[in-house]
Amino acid sequence: MNLQFPDLTPVMPELFMTALALILLCTELLVKKKGILAALSILGVVVVAYTLIGSSGTTFGGMFVSDGYSTFFKVIFFVNAILSVLISIKYIAIERVNFGEYYSLILISTLGMMIMASAADLIVLYLGLELMALSTYVLAGFIRYDIKSNEAALKYFLLGAFSSAFLLYGISMIYGLTGTTDIKSIALYISEKGLTENPALSLSMILFAVAFGFKIAAVPFHMWAPDAYEGAPTSITAFMSVGPKAAGFAVLGRVFMIAFASIKLEWVAVFIPLSILSMAVGNIVAIAQTNIKRMLAYSSIAHAGYALLGIIAANNEGLASMMSYLMIYAFMNIGAFAVVIMLRSEDFKGDSISDYEGLSRAHPLLAALMLIFMFSLTGIPPTAGFMAKLYVFMSAINAGYTWLVVVAVVFAVISAYFYLRIIMYMYMREPKVEVSLSTSPSLGLALGVTTVAVLAIGVFPLYLVELARAAISGF
Amino acid sequence: MNNLPYPILSTIIFLPVIGVLVLLIISRSQETLLKWVALIFAVATFLLSLPLFINFDKSTFKMQFVERHDWIPAWNIKYYLGVDGISVFLVLLTTLSTVLCVLISWHAIKIKVKEFYIAILLTCGAIAGVFCSLDFILFYIFWEAMLIPMYLIIGVWGGPNRIYATIKFILYTLVGSVLLLVGIIFLYLYGGTSDILELMERTYPYTMQLWLFWAFFAAFAIKVPMFPVHTWLPDAHTEAPTAGSVILAAILIKMGAYGFLRFSLPFFPEATKSMVPAMLTLSVIAIIYAGLVCLAQKDLKRLIAYSSVSHMGFITMGIFALNSQGIEGGILQMINHGVVTGALFMCVGIIYDRTHSRQIADHQGLSIPMPVFAAFAMVFTLAAIGLPGTNGFIGEFLTILGGFTANKLVGVLAATGVIIGAGYMLWLYQRLFFMRIHEKVVGLPDMDLREIVTLTPLLILVFWIGVYPVPFLDFMHPSVQHLLERVNVAGGMQEMNIARTLMEVIR
Numbered sequence: 001m002n003l004q005f006p007d008l009t010p011v012m013p014e015l016f017m018t019a020l021a022l023i024l025l026c027t028e029l030l031v032k033k034k035g036i037l038a039a040l041s042i043l044g045v046v047v048v049a050y051t052l053i054g055s056s057g058t059t060f061g062g063m064f065v066s067d068g069y070s071t072f073f074k075v076i077f078f079v080n081a082i083l084s085v086l087i088s089i090k091y092i093a094i095e096r097v098n099f100g101e102y103y104s105l106i107l108i109s110t111l112g113m114m115i116m117a118s119a120a121d122l123i124v125l126y127l128g129l130e131l132m133a134l135s136t137y138v139l140a141g142f143i144r145y146d147i148k149s150n151e152a153a154l155k156y157f158l159l160g161a162f163s164s165a166f167l168l169y170g171i172s173m174i175y176g177l178t179g180t181t182d183i184k185s186i187a188l189y190i191s192e193k194g195l196t197e198n199p200a201l202s203l204s205m206i207l208f209a210v211a212f213g214f215k216i217a218a219v220p221f222h223m224w225a226p227d228a229y230e231g232a233p234t235s236i237t238a239f240m241s242v243g244p245k246a247a248g249f250a251v252l253g254r255v256f257m258i259a260f261a262s263i264k265l266e267w268v269a270v271f272i273p274l275s276i277l278s279m280a281v282g283n284i285v286a287i288a289q290t291n292i293k294r295m296l297a298y299s300s301i302a303h304a305g306y307a308l309l310g311i312i313a314a315n316n317e318g319l320a321s322m323m324s325y326l327m328i329y330a331f332m333n334i335g336a337f338a339v340v341i342m343l344r345s346e347d348f349k350g351d352s353i354s355d356y357e358g359l360s361r362a363h364p365l366l367a368a369l370m371l372i373f374m375f376s377l378t379g380i381p382p383t384a385g386f387m388a389k390l391y392v393f394m395s396a397i398n399a400g401y402t403w404l405v406v407v408a409v410v411f412a413v414i415s416a417y418f419y420l421r422i423i424m425y426m427y428m429r430e431p432k433v434e435v436s437l438s439t440s441p442s443l444g445l446a447l448g449v450t451t452v453a454v455l456a457i458g459v460f461p462l463y464l465v466e467l468a469r470a471a472i473s474g475f
Numbered sequence: 476m477n478n479l480p481y482p483i484l485s486t487i488i489f490l491p492v493i494g495v496l497v498l499l500i501i502s503r504s505q506e507t508l509l510k511w512v513a514l515i516f517a518v519a520t521f522l523l524s525l526p527l528f529i530n531f532d533k534s535t536f537k538m539q540f541v542e543r544h545d546w547i548p549a550w551n552i553k554y555y556l557g558v559d560g561i562s563v564f565l566v567l568l569t570t571l572s573t574v575l576c577v578l579i580s581w582h583a584i585k586i587k588v589k590e591f592y593i594a595i596l597l598t599c600g601a602i603a604g605v606f607c608s609l610d611f612i613l614f615y616i617f618w619e620a621m622l623i624p625m626y627l628i629i630g631v632w633g634g635p636n637r638i639y640a641t642i643k644f645i646l647y648t649l650v651g652s653v654l655l656l657v658g659i660i661f662l663y664l665y666g667g668t669s670d671i672l673e674l675m676e677r678t679y680p681y682t683m684q685l686w687l688f689w690a691f692f693a694a695f696a697i698k699v700p701m702f703p704v705h706t707w708l709p710d711a712h713t714e715a716p717t718a719g720s721v722i723l724a725a726i727l728i729k730m731g732a733y734g735f736l737r738f739s740l741p742f743f744p745e746a747t748k749s750m751v752p753a754m755l756t757l758s759v760i761a762i763i764y765a766g767l768v769c770l771a772q773k774d775l776k777r778l779i780a781y782s783s784v785s786h787m788g789f790i791t792m793g794i795f796a797l798n799s800q801g802i803e804g805g806i807l808q809m810i811n812h813g814v815v816t817g818a819l820f821m822c823v824g825i826i827y828d829r830t831h832s833r834q835i836a837d838h839q840g841l842s843i844p845m846p847v848f849a850a851f852a853m854v855f856t857l858a859a860i861g862l863p864g865t866n867g868f869i870g871e872f873l874t875i876l877g878g879f880t881a882n883k884l885v886g887v888l889a890a891t892g893v894i895i896g897a898g899y900m901l902w903l904y905q906r907l908f909f910m911r912i913h914e915k916v917v918g919l920p921d922m923d924l925r926e927i928v929t930l931t932p933l934l935i936l937v938f939w940i941g942v943y944p945v946p947f948l949d950f951m952h953p954s955v956q957h958l959l960e961r962v963n964v965a966g967g968m969q970e971m972n973i974a975r976t977l978m979e980v981i982r
Contacts, residue, residue, distance in 0.1 A: 375623055381616040390612070397660050409653035416649050420626065420642070428630045428638050465549040
């Protein structure tokens with residue numbers, strides 16, 4: 001047997017990330033101040049991000065690929081991890097769950113996402129997905145004494161396991177059909193043997209769509225999201241509303257655009273109703289919420305619907321628009337959650353929408369920042385949210401789905417109602433309770449970064465667009 | 476091209492934004508300083524915008540004071556600004572209104588002063604951007620960005636029912652805007668550019684024109700507002716603070732009419748032509764129906780709001796008459812309406828600051844304690860009616876002439892609107908100023924210097940345009956001629972094409 005040592009350059013970031021997570025676990029035993037762990041993890045992620053440069057290539061016999069597409073998503077994951085850590089430091093102390101494992105778990109979950117983005121093989125994909133999901137389940141239930149947090153973790157776990165089963169079923173079916181789990185070989189086999197008419201192929205495609213639909217929280221696979229988002233620690237809600245969703249989109253793009261390229265019309269027909277339902281249910285049900293975390297959960301469902309438009313366009317431009325959308329969503333959503341976290345103090349929950357009444361009177365700056373995030377989530381210029389929507393709409397119309405975009409914009413108007421209601425509460429009502437903020441430098445930094453990003457991308461989107469296009473060029 | 480030492484249009488748009496940045500660093504307790512800074516920036520913007528009037532080349536329809544830079548090269552979207560005879564006055568009206576809005580709010584705004592002036596400056600900057608943009612995406616960004624501060628102006632500083640009014644305003648406007656966005660993206664992808672002038676040169680298939688006409692119509696008709704989507708305006712006007720009402724009346728609703736002129740007519744000439752009967756009907760309904768509604772109002776601001784709907788009916792009638800009198804009258808009437816209705820809302824604001832009531836019945840006999848104010852209000856009332864010698868006469872006369880040329884019945888019906896207008900305005904004046912003095916208004920102070928300074932520029936404009944409108948019309952001639960050529964030539968092309976197809980069929 002000729003054993004060859006695999007080329008490790010493409011997996012360098014993943015190796016560093018693993019090492020970082022393990023080092024953090026060990027340091028946790030030695031240091032008393034947990035702030036050091038947070039600083040260490042942010043520093044570590046920056047180092048890992050640095051190793052992305054020059055990591056491109058394929059390794060492990062083509063099972064693992066590091067290309068522009070995966071790199072772009074990894075940047076989203078790093079942004080997500082860093083911002084989540086920044087907003088966590090004070091928050092987990094307030095929640096009295098200031099344990100070092102917290103940061104390791106965030107990093108391990110991020111590692112799982114990175115592996116997903118780079119997976120060129122369905123087995124690797126599954127590995128990454130489970131690594132990400134299992135650590136996120138733990139994080140969702142991190143507030144052990146809180147029954148809601150437990151409920152969140154359990155629901156997330158049960159439905160997550162359910163979706164993993166679907167994924168495995170889909171993988172085994174496609175393996176039975178083509179005899180391979182390599183994404184490129186699957187596509188090749190299908191086109192060579194003319195399997196496009198085979199019902200088993202369609203069935204496995206649908207199973208994949210269901211599994212990924214769970215991960216991106218698209219309707220009708222969204223049932224876990226509101227409960228999990230509401231119960232989980234707020235910092236983790238921010239983390240999992242961006243990271244796992246982006247990772248889900250990453251694998252969705254790769255598997256469907258490559259492996260199922262020959263049955264494009266079929267899967268587009270599957271995703272169109274998913275997208276419409278997500279926008280409809282997400283935006284309409286959000287109106288009825290009284291808890292801001294639940295509201296943002298439904299908003300996150302709706303945003304999955306918008307990002308799906310990029311997938312439905314089913315071309316490179318569509319993928320680039322979907323990627324830009326997720327990057328922008330990371331900034332504006334974590335920004336909004338940072339505001340939510342700031343309202344949480346020792347004896348005040350601060351997650352009810354009515355807690356925002358009159359916020360602009362006592363805390364004008366915070367209210368102004370929330371205003372920016374809410375308008376950005378609605379998609380009103382000159383914020384980044386508008387550019388995100390503009391790009392996916394452009395790619396969808398270019399692919400011939402003008403009617404779908406008309407549906408999407410109508411739901412965008414409906415979404416304005418509940419986003420602007422937050423602004424209305426902050427600016428146009430009198431305060432009922434006195435809200436004291438739990439500020440910290442790290443939270444301030446997170447808010448500063450997200451605000452600047454939301455406004456800068458809103459006015460100068462060209463760098464992001466060019467980046468996404470360059471990332472997709474070798475796809 | 477721009478031969479000024481500074482990029483004038485960018486200055487008009489972004490000087491208020493710089494003002495906002497300055498306001499941001501001033502402590503909110505220093506209210507006087509905040510007001511003065513806002514005023515200085517507003518006045519500076521106005522003064523710097525005057526070269527638009529002085530240096531404007533009246534002999535050409537081409538865009539002037541053009542600025543063009545790459546903005547998002549990946550999408551071929553440019554930062555492209557310019558004005559022509561259609562938009563130049565709207566820009567000037569915007570900068571003037573900014574100054575007046577700051578002045579009129581001096582004592583009226585007592586809470587969140589800092590945020591208020593920030594919102595005013597942002598709104599006016601964004602609206603100026605709408606009138607200057609020559610790139611579709613840029614246009615849309617300004618068009619929507621204006622909503623953010625306007626939402627706050629009505630919602631935070633408005634009357635008792637302000638939250639209902641502001642949500643209604645924003646949802647109505649958004650519905651139209653997003654359809655406009657779909658239309659814009661469609662045009663952009665079809666033409667491969669978002670350059671408005673370049674896209675204007677092309678001809679589009681008739682079915683596409685029809686679809687896009689209605690998509691654009693949704694946005695513009697709601698903004699104007701045309702019957703039957705006008706119901707947000709009375710609520711927004713009534714609840715908004717004085718400055719908000721002035722912005723709404725003077726410039727914001729002009730964005731809709733401007734949209735028709737800049738986009739709907741030249742882009743979709745055939746669709747426009749086939750929709751003329753519908754548009755004229757809606758305009759006439761707005762003129763008469765809103766006029767009649769005015770007669771039944773007990774609330775001062777609501778009455779003037781409905782009169783706005785009626786006056787905007789004249790403007791859309793003029794525009795869709797598709798002849799030079801109608802369109803020039805429409806543009807002139809846009810300015811007139813901005814001046815006169817803006818002034819009337821300021822008059823209401825002056826009363827409201829003193830009595831904190833908007834009921835007409837509470838203010839009988841105002842001319843006794845406030846004679847100077849009564850004189851000012853008289854002029855604006857007469858201008859709103861369209862008395863010869865005031866600006867309202869010229870505009871209304873031209874639009875009705877245009878309407879008459881297009882369709883006799885339309886002209887006749889619109890003329891009855893003038894009579895109704897005279898009815899409700901004179902009756903309003905009588906009820907406010909002449910009847911037995913109401914106890915609430917006894918001993919009210921007359922206008923102070925600030926209020927006189929605020930209203931005087933508008934008074935001058937009323938008579939200037941009213942007595943000698945030629946210089947104003949001169950600005951418009953080439954642009955309007957060019958626009959009409961575009962509409963008619965394209966129509967001719969269509970007929971020629973049909974003829975050619977017929978010939979081929981016969982062969």
